[in-house]
Amino acid sequence: MFRVERMVVPGGTEAIVRGGRDLFPLLPAALHGVERIGVLGWGPQGRAQALNLRDSLDGTGIIVAVGLRPGSRSVEDAREQGFSEADGTLGDWLEVAAGADLVILLIADAALAAHHEEIFAVLKPGATIGLSHGFLLGHLKELGSTFPAGHPVIAVCPKGMGDSVRRLYRQGATVNGAGINASIAVHADPDGYGWDRALAWSIALGSPYTFATTLAAEYHSDIVGERAILLGAVHGLVEALYRHFRIEGADPVTAYERSTEAITGPIARTISDDGLAAVRAATGDEELFDRAYSAAYSPARDLVAEIYDEVADGTELRSVILAEQRLANRPMTEIGGSPMWSHSPEVHARRQTPDRSTPNGDDAGAVRVDAMTAGLFVGTMMAQVDEFAARGHAWSEIVNESVIEAVDSLLPYMHARDVAYMVDNCSRTARLGTRRWGPRFQAAYEQIALPHLARPADQTLIKTFLDNPAHQALAAAAELRPSVDISV
Amino acid sequence: MFRVERMVVPGGTEAIVRGGRDLFPLLPAALHGVERIGVLGWGPQGRAQALNLRDSLDGTGIIVAVGLRPGSRSVEDAREQGFSEADGTLGDWLEVAAGADLVILLIADAALAAHHEEIFAVLKPGATIGLSHGFLLGHLKELGSTFPAGHPVIAVCPKGMGDSVRRLYRQGATVNGAGINASIAVHADPDGYGWDRALAWSIALGSPYTFATTLAAEYHSDIVGERAILLGAVHGLVEALYRHFRIEGADPVTAYERSTEAITGPIARTISDDGLAAVRAATGDEELFDRAYSAAYSPARDLVAEIYDEVADGTELRSVILAEQRLANRPMTEIGGSPMWSHSPEVHARRQTPDRSTPNGDDAGAVRVDAMTAGLFVGTMMAQVDEFAARGHAWSEIVNESVIEAVDSLLPYMHARDVAYMVDNCSRTARLGTRRWGPRFQAAYEQIALPHLARPADQTLIKTFLDNPAHQALAAAAELRPSVDISV
Numbered sequence: 001m002f003r004v005e006r007m008v009v010p011g012g013t014e015a016i017v018r019g020g021r022d023l024f025p026l027l028p029a030a031l032h033g034v035e036r037i038g039v040l041g042w043g044p045q046g047r048a049q050a051l052n053l054r055d056s057l058d059g060t061g062i063i064v065a066v067g068l069r070p071g072s073r074s075v076e077d078a079r080e081q082g083f084s085e086a087d088g089t090l091g092d093w094l095e096v097a098a099g100a101d102l103v104i105l106l107i108a109d110a111a112l113a114a115h116h117e118e119i120f121a122v123l124k125p126g127a128t129i130g131l132s133h134g135f136l137l138g139h140l141k142e143l144g145s146t147f148p149a150g151h152p153v154i155a156v157c158p159k160g161m162g163d164s165v166r167r168l169y170r171q172g173a174t175v176n177g178a179g180i181n182a183s184i185a186v187h188a189d190p191d192g193y194g195w196d197r198a199l200a201w202s203i204a205l206g207s208p209y210t211f212a213t214t215l216a217a218e219y220h221s222d223i224v225g226e227r228a229i230l231l232g233a234v235h236g237l238v239e240a241l242y243r244h245f246r247i248e249g250a251d252p253v254t255a256y257e258r259s260t261e262a263i264t265g266p267i268a269r270t271i272s273d274d275g276l277a278a279v280r281a282a283t284g285d286e287e288l289f290d291r292a293y294s295a296a297y298s299p300a301r302d303l304v305a306e307i308y309d310e311v312a313d314g315t316e317l318r319s320v321i322l323a324e325q326r327l328a329n330r331p332m333t334e335i336g337g338s339p340m341w342s343h344s345p346e347v348h349a350r351r352q353t354p355d356r357s358t359p360n361g362d363d364a365g366a367v368r369v370d371a372m373t374a375g376l377f378v379g380t381m382m383a384q385v386d387e388f389a390a391r392g393h394a395w396s397e398i399v400n401e402s403v404i405e406a407v408d409s410l411l412p413y414m415h416a417r418d419v420a421y422m423v424d425n426c427s428r429t430a431r432l433g434t435r436r437w438g439p440r441f442q443a444a445y446e447q448i449a450l451p452h453l454a455r456p457a458d459q460t461l462i463k464t465f466l467d468n469p470a471h472q473a474l475a476a477a478a479e480l481r482p483s484v485d486i487s488v
Numbered sequence: 489m490f491r492v493e494r495m496v497v498p499g500g501t502e503a504i505v506r507g508g509r510d511l512f513p514l515l516p517a518a519l520h521g522v523e524r525i526g527v528l529g530w531g532p533q534g535r536a537q538a539l540n541l542r543d544s545l546d547g548t549g550i551i552v553a554v555g556l557r558p559g560s561r562s563v564e565d566a567r568e569q570g571f572s573e574a575d576g577t578l579g580d581w582l583e584v585a586a587g588a589d590l591v592i593l594l595i596a597d598a599a600l601a602a603h604h605e606e607i608f609a610v611l612k613p614g615a616t617i618g619l620s621h622g623f624l625l626g627h628l629k630e631l632g633s634t635f636p637a638g639h640p641v642i643a644v645c646p647k648g649m650g651d652s653v654r655r656l657y658r659q660g661a662t663v664n665g666a667g668i669n670a671s672i673a674v675h676a677d678p679d680g681y682g683w684d685r686a687l688a689w690s691i692a693l694g695s696p697y698t699f700a701t702t703l704a705a706e707y708h709s710d711i712v713g714e715r716a717i718l719l720g721a722v723h724g725l726v727e728a729l730y731r732h733f734r735i736e737g738a739d740p741v742t743a744y745e746r747s748t749e750a751i752t753g754p755i756a757r758t759i760s761d762d763g764l765a766a767v768r769a770a771t772g773d774e775e776l777f778d779r780a781y782s783a784a785y786s787p788a789r790d791l792v793a794e795i796y797d798e799v800a801d802g803t804e805l806r807s808v809i810l811a812e813q814r815l816a817n818r819p820m821t822e823i824g825g826s827p828m829w830s831h832s833p834e835v836h837a838r839r840q841t842p843d844r845s846t847p848n849g850d851d852a853g854a855v856r857v858d859a860m861t862a863g864l865f866v867g868t869m870m871a872q873v874d875e876f877a878a879r880g881h882a883w884s885e886i887v888n889e890s891v892i893e894a895v896d897s898l899l900p901y902m903h904a905r906d907v908a909y910m911v912d913n914c915s916r917t918a919r920l921g922t923r924r925w926g927p928r929f930q931a932a933y934e935q936i937a938l939p940h941l942a943r944p945a946d947q948t949l950i951k952t953f954l955d956n957p958a959h960q961a962l963a964a965a966a967e968l969r970p971s972v973d974i975s976v
Contacts, residue, residue, distance in 0.1 A: 239931075239934070243735065299821060305814060306810075306814065310807060310810060313806060315803050315806045315807055315810065318798075318803045319798060322797045322803065323794065323797075326797060333787060333932075333935075335935045336935075337935045337936055337939040337940070338935040339735075339939065436928070439928050439931035440923075440927050442927060442930070442931065443727075443823070443923075443930065446727070446826050448821055451825040451826065451827065452825070
């Protein structure tokens with residue numbers, strides 16, 4: 001139904017489908033009989049997907065309904081957004097699931113773990129089960145269980161937060177193709193329309209381009225990525241750097257700017273605009289960048305490998321389930337109490353002062369790209385890229401989960417709020433994972449990377465970085481994506 | 489065979505057996521037909537136990553032989569200690585296992601996981617399997633396997649490092665009863681002599697008193713304890729405190745003394761001599777101690793509960809096995825690189841200077857009991873005590889795994905070397921666990937406890953501390969233990 005293009009990546013090509021609003025008229029046919037879509041859950045992904053799908057399918061006659069748990073506090077916001085009990089587009093999750101031809105499961109992972117059987121039990125015969133990440137597959141595997149037979153099981157996995165999925169979609173009204181890239185997977189395809197439906201769903205969400213994966217590969221890269229460079233490693237790095245700069249004598253605001261602000265601002269922006277190697281040049285001190293890169297790469301690679309092993313083994317998922325049981329009756333503690341975050345308002349306010357503006361008026365450029373911070377950050381990012389490549393992931397998945405999601409979705413959000421706010425307000429699985437692995441990264445920087453900074457750079461490692469196939473894959477992905485305003 | 493006494497503990501009594509060299513003549517009879525003991529492994533526990541057993545059984549005709557893996561580098565030291573291939577007291581592990589009536593498995597956990605079936609296959613009919621902690625039980629459970637039928641399975645678990653087990657045993661030559669307490673368990677008892685044999689083994693190791701547990705309870709408290717107050721939490725706490733004091737303006741040596749030195753020296757000594765509540769008084773600032781205690785208790789308790797869940801579930805053990813597979817071909821990184829440890833020689837040297845000596849000449853008293861450090865440390869220790877009590881452990885096990893092992897074995901060793909050295913040189917399972925959980929404790933202190941220090945103390949919590957039944961249990965245990973010189 002949609003035109004498949006070949007994206008040139010290292011070692012060959014990968015099939016992708018470019019999105020765009022011009023394709024919306026094709027959606028009803030591509031959904032092959034789906035007349036009613038039930039979106040279960042109203043977290044950031046549920047909200048964004050329900051709204052994007054409704055907007056994209058407006059006028060087609062296909063209904064998008066939102067299903068919530070009894071007593072859900074989200075009902076007010078869903079009503080405000082125009083979903084209503086009166087017209088049947090808002091209701092109890094099991095009723096909405098029972099009435100839909102495509103049931104998209106966007107409730108929290110713990111809820112999914114606890115209630116998937118009830119949901120499966122009410123599905124219409126042949127209704128399609130839709131996922132936005134592979135958690136449930138991992139959980140079923142752990143239980144020795146499977147998806148119910150006779151139902152197509154497909155996944156559309158936006159490579160960005162729910163907020164970004166909605167925000168960039170709205171920009172897509174004026175910039176054709178703006179949006180968050182997504183991967184798709186077809187896990188069960190009894191009627192043969194799985195790929196068409198998944199592509200239609202992805203295009204309706206506004207994905208600039210869609211690439212194929214498997215539910216297992218998506219699950220691994222998604223869960224590992226958020227525990228590493230997307231959230232956990234960033235948090236660990238800025239906590240380590242802030243204290244490092246403070247002990248070296250920097251005042252709190254300067255220490256904040258040299259750590260967090262440098263990463264969420266100019267480093268993220270430079271990577272987004274010009275790629276990874278451009279950061280090295282932008283620092284003005286390639287020798288220091290190279291030393292920092294060399295110091296961070298190996299301990300970061302060890303940690304990414306450790307996380308990957310535990311995710312693939314099911315250990316990480318068991319830990320999430322155990323934590324949810326333990327936390328059933330009390331709140332999760334927050335990470336925002338460490339001293340750095342009390343200076344966020346001050347740092348953010350300084351962005352507006354005249355002496356910190358840049359010629360292009362871009363506040364992200366006001367803070368210098370600290371060479372040491374940049375080397376540690378990029379070294380960690382490349383450690384994830386290389387580990388994912390070694391584990392056999394497709395290049396689209398590697399660069400989206402390791403680079404694009406970071407610089408176009410999460411880091412801009414962290415720049416607008418702060419890192420701790422982001423962590424304390426993301427999905428519970430991501431939040432638990434960040435609390436679990438962020439401190440490990442912090443310790444690795446404090447105990448290994450920072451003490452090794454004085455050592456000469458590993459020139460072989462730097463050459464491998466500069467020649468890394470990821471640059472080509474990233475450039476290919478960038479060509480498929482219109483330039484968008486990623487400010488939050 | 490041995491006189492069982494009742495130790496008064498909160499809520500009742502626990503059966504214990506007091507040790508002592510006067511009981512050595514009873515050992516052959518109590519071992520019920522064991523003529524040859526094979527100790528497999530020459531790590532700190534293997535070395536200490538083989539030497540203590542040989543010394544205690546000297547003249548009885550019972551042979552103690554050491555079995556090593558082919559190519560083991562330990563063969564030189566074992567020979568130097570008088571074990572020899574010529575007289576059959578040193579040999580290949582499988583041969584030694586095949587010839588012994590009691591086979592004590594003290595090889596590394598990963599080796600045990602990989603090779604237990606080979607060892608089980610060569611055992612003599614009815615030979616007793618001896619363990620010094622419950623790791624293998626957890627591993628077999630994970631595999632859905634069991635110990636081989638027809639063999640007694642017993643455990644003697646010294647509540648201290650191998651080095652302490654040997655060192656205090658030697659002191660026992662002049663101080664009757666000096667040694668490291670041990671718990672015993674009988675997991676399979678086909679001939680009905682399991683308890684006698686376990687008591688004999690424990691007394692031969694020099695345990696001042698021996699208490700009963702189960703292999704599962706021992707495993708849980710042992711693995712959780714080393715990840716929490718015994719190693720992981722101490723490491724996390726001193727890393728957090730060192731940076732905290734440095735950022736507040738302290739020079740490196742002062743920051744080291746207020747964190748590490750205070751804990752490994754006077755705080756440990758005070759608890760060992762006078763109990764937990766005595767630390768509060770010794771600080772000279774009970775108000776600050778109480779605030780620090782209150783700030784640390786809750787996040788520490790959360791972490792101990794988390795570790796406990798993961799150990800009981802098998803998740804932690806899966807993580808160890810995965811790490812050993814990943815690390816098969818490369819060394820584990822060390823944690824000694826963080827800046828504090830470069831100041832160990834300077835801090836240790838200062839202990840000898842005249843202005844830091846104390847009236848009793850005890851260098852551990854030279855550093856003040858920092859009230860904040862003490863409150864955070866004792867709050868963490870009590871969090872473990874309370875969590876173990878809530879999980880139903882016997883009081884002997886609780887106070888040995890949470891307090892006595894810390895203040896009489898590990899902290900004195902850390903005082904002599906340093907915390908990072910201790911972690912980088914302990915058993916691989918403990919080392920992996922410390923690297924896994926130490927950073928979590930560090931983050932909890934940095935993100936929650938230290939930022940909450942300014943809050944008023946939780947008076948209910950302090951009252952619960954002062955009235956805690958653990959004080960009574962600790963005092964009862966102390967009465968059973970002669971005063972020994974715990975300097976390393």
